[in-house]
């Protein structure tokens with residue numbers, strides 16, 4: 257069965273059933289009229305008033321007044337005249353119905369009796385009033401009055417018979433007024449019977465808001481044209497050609513479910529564009545999204561196509577998106593079509609690095625493995641040593657060259673959506689792990705260092721591990737955890753490192769234990785990792801909050817980094833070259849494109865001072881304000 261989007265424009269007006277009784281759903285127009293012309297109706301009748309307005313509007317049509325034609329068609333519609341006749345009957349009925357002045361006269365009588373009783377020296381009239389009201393006859397009379405006054409004597413319409421004969425199906429007539437909004441419904445044709453059905457109603461669209469059209473409703477007529485046997489495209493043509501109002505005759509779907517669906521929140525882990533998807537039932541109703549977008553999925557009743565809105569939401573109407581299983585099968589298809597990629601990123605630990613042999617290092621600027629200043633307020637800033645940073649820098653480059661396809665989103669098995677929920681950290685809970693990622697040289701370490709220096713009793717970095725020999729003045733557990741190569745390799749085998757690598761024959765790494773240690777001490781742990789390591793850190797226990805440090809615009813990058821210095825494996829503290837800046841911009845773009853679904857926020861490192869202030873307030877919000885986290889993190893705390 258093909259499904260097609262009803263893309264003409266309409267709005268709800270009224271509906272009638274043809275089985276004797278009527279349901280009147282007054283349009284906005286009628287509501288306005290009833291309030292403004294109620295008084296006029298008492299005297300002249302609304303029908304007469306409508307005729308005179310139609311005459312006036314007719315003159316406006318002759319004068320080519322903008323919109324007058326549409327209004328004239330609307331006001332001349334037979335259904336509106338019929339509706340107003342019904343309204344007049346109801347008004348007349350209301351006028352003839354006596355209405356009580358007081359619905360509860362007995363209450364007033366009791367109030368008067370108790371007031372008179374309290375008078376110190378009652379007058380003769382007061383005494384007479386008291387005996388009158390207190391007499392059983394008057395009390396019985398008032399009580400009978402109240403019973404009658406409180407009864408509703410409105411006309412009771414007979415209910416629809418439960419079991420209607422087959423030849424007398426309840427037909428719903430839905431009258432809609434064309435405007436510039438899409439109807440928000442799709443139709444499909446049953447290939448066996450040729451019948452046209454409403455396939456789906458888009459949440460928040462006009463059809464949904466009218467409450468008159470539902471999935472499964474059988475479309476019988478459109479503007480008086482029987483549609484059985486027509487192709488969906490032909491039905492659409494009728495709709496496109498119609499002007500003013502559109503009349504649908506539908507047989508409601510008896511099995512309609514009235515259950516209100518609870519929205520589910522998902523983070524998109526893949527990109528999707530409905531215009532490039534030939535399998536979507538209606539591309540016009542589709543909603544594009546990209547990785548990292550937060551989606552409010554309002555309808556999952558169809559296993560293949562869900563309905564969702566993008567948050568923060570600016571439109572009331574939902575869009576069609578592929579369900580998780582539909583996206584997964586698409587991913588699998590794509591994966592099989594990809595050319596085979598040989599991954600070269602897996603290298604033995606002991607393989608010497610071409611950049612690591614030391615012969616390339618500038619003799620004048622030998623790397624000494626010293627940090628600018630290791631100590632602040634008597635507290636050591638761990639993780640800022642040059643060798644450790646250089647290992648990160650070289651491993652970055654190597655991976656980038658050799659393994660551009662090795663990203664989470666290229667995997668056929670990656671989850672297309674991640675269910676999320678709002679999480680508010682309680683004061684007694686551990687702080688969330690703060691993860692900074694960014695292109696090499698963009699300023700991740702600078703920002704991290706400034707943050708820790710600002711308040712070392714709150715912010716702290718994990719102490720890295722290394723196999724390089726301890727030097728005089730160093731302490732294990734302060735600059736590094738100095739361990740043997742065997743122990744390091746044992747930890748690697750046991751997945752105890754967030755990331756690790758080799759630099760000039762020595763191994764360096766950040767262990768999960770070191771991160772835990774900071775968190776357990778009640779501090780806020782700030783780590784700077786390669787983007788691919790985010791995956792290792794994404795656990796319910798650490799609840800990482802990932803901040804992507806982004807390079808500013810090319811002009812601002814050149815302006816702000818004019819006096820900045822970087823360390824490379826060739827030299828320490830040299831100025832940025834044009835090549836460095838181009839590489840940084842390129843890498844920044846690449847990282848964002850590949851990993852943005854894991855970022856909680858993006859911070860542009862333009863002016864250093866401003867970036868630092870922003871970082872502080874971002875971290876405070878991350879810890880104290882409600883944030884979206886994967887549902888699995890709130891369930892398990894492993």
Ligand SMILES: Nc1ncnc2c1ncn2[C@@H]1O[C@H](COP(=O)(O)OP(=O)(O)OP(=O)(O)O)[C@@H](O)[C@H]1O
Pocket residue numbers: 645648649694695696697698699700701702703816817820821822823861862863864865867
């Ligand atoms: N916004 C900025 N304005 C000016 N200079 C900056 C800014 N941010 C960082 N810098 C400077 O740029 C240089 C490189 O920054 P940093 O050492 O933090 O890089 P990084 O991102 O940690 O890269 P790597 O991990 O390769 O060392 C430093 O000298 C730093 O002071």
